Amino acid sequence: MDGRDRPRRPAILDPAEAELIWGDSDPALASEAAHATANAVVFGPSHLAGDEPLAERVGRIIDAEGLDEIAGLWSRSPASTLPGALWRLYLLRAWLERDPETIATRFRGGTEHTTPVELREDDVENPRDAVVAPAPTVLGERLSQLFSGTDETELAGLLEEAAAFLRVLAAGTGSDPGWRTHDEEAAAPVTGRTGALTATAAELDDAAARARAGRLD
Structure with a gap:
């Protein structure tokens, strides 16, 4: 995703496969x-076992394009869906890779103003387990591992940790709350909005709850 309007169509894809991926004229497609x-990226093409031909096509496309190109497909998906949640994790991983020093500074500042544990208070009478905000390098490693295969339970835990991490960062941003993850217009709805860090944290918590209930798809 180097500022192009859309990813390239590799020569190894036949027209039907390319249309499956780049069907911009058809929102449903x-x-x-x-x-x-x-x-397929998170759970493996075999997760699509109910449609074996589709699983094979998607597997070939992922191998041909790579994560950076494929992630662009997720940018228009709602935050409450699997691709929408992955888009937010992808942007966070990109930020961790591109600006580690800024993030480390903000994280240290955030831990001075908050406890390292984010209590989840959506059910006051029966609070769920506390979620520890991992250190930037630890979270970066876990995000990289995510895209090499996981399951719904592990995904939910990572979504919760990422949400806690963003809240700590928000507490350490001071007068500069920006999330400059990506220059592309596609990232702006997540990273450029007001209160981007805390808003994204809330979306990731919701996605985690859906994943635990088997409703993140």
């Missing part, structure tokens, strides 16, 4: 592609 690739 684009949504299908986003969900299919999100499931």
Whole structure:
């Protein structure tokens, strides 16, 4: 994703396969592609075992394109879906890779103003386990591992940790709350909005709850 309007269409894909992925003229087709690739990237193409031909096509496309190109498909998906949640984790990983010193400084500042544990208070009478905000390098490693295969339980835990991490960062940003993850317009709805860090944290917590209930798809 180097500022191009859309990813390239590799020569090894036949027209039907390319249309499955880059069907911008058909929102339904684009949504299908986003969900299919999100499931295959995280859970493996075998997760699409109910549709073996689709699993094979998506597997070949992922091998040909790589994560950076495929992630662009997820940018228009709602935060409450698997591709929408992965898009937010992808942007966070990109920020960790591109600006580690800034993030480390903000994280240290955030831990001075907050406890390292984010209590989840959506159920006051029966609070769920506390979630520890991992250190930047630890979270970066876990995000990289995520895209090499996981399951719903592990994904939910990572979403919760990422949410806690963003809240700590928000507490350490001072007068500069910016999240300059990506220059592309596609990232702006997540990273450029007001209160981006805390808003994204809330979205990731919601996605985690859906994943634990088997409803993140």
